[in-house]
Amino acid sequence: MNEPQRLSHATVEEVASLLIPVAGRQLLVPTVTVAEMVPYREPQRHIDAPDWYLGDIEWRDQLIPVICYEVMCGEAQPSYSSACRIAVLNGTGISDDLPFIAIATQGIPKLARVKAEEIHEDEDAELKRFDMMGVVHAGEKHVIPNVTALEQAFYDYRRTQV
16 A cells, blocks of 8 residues: 655745835735736726726736725825836635736835845834735835735725626
8 A cells, every 4th residue: 555645844945025116115025926017007997996996907818906005005196107017916816706906016126035034023013904014124124915905805895886
């Protein structure tokens, strides 16, 4: 009789991540969260949409909702220019009808190699509604967004529009 193979638990030494600039701060997300960064283009706005829902963009033959992270967190909406980007994020499984959601950014993200010894929680961080955690990485303060909560908020809004 064959014995089942045991999986070894490999220790993750570093996580490839992106520092995504939004107004006044940087969001830190694993690269696997981001499907693609695309140049900023004006989303197709919906009548009576909340301020945080900027509209939809066409991406890979589908419409993707674009949100303003700052407004969702209770801050003022920044202006967008050609230097801005849109971060298309992979869905976290809230709904099969929402495989992607996008965030309008304030520039080009930077790659960050996050090692356990270089990151710790910023216990003094003033978290906003959709911030999961404040962290200090390589001596700089960043925010880890709650992507699941962002998706849920959009999904809840969309359900009320049907």
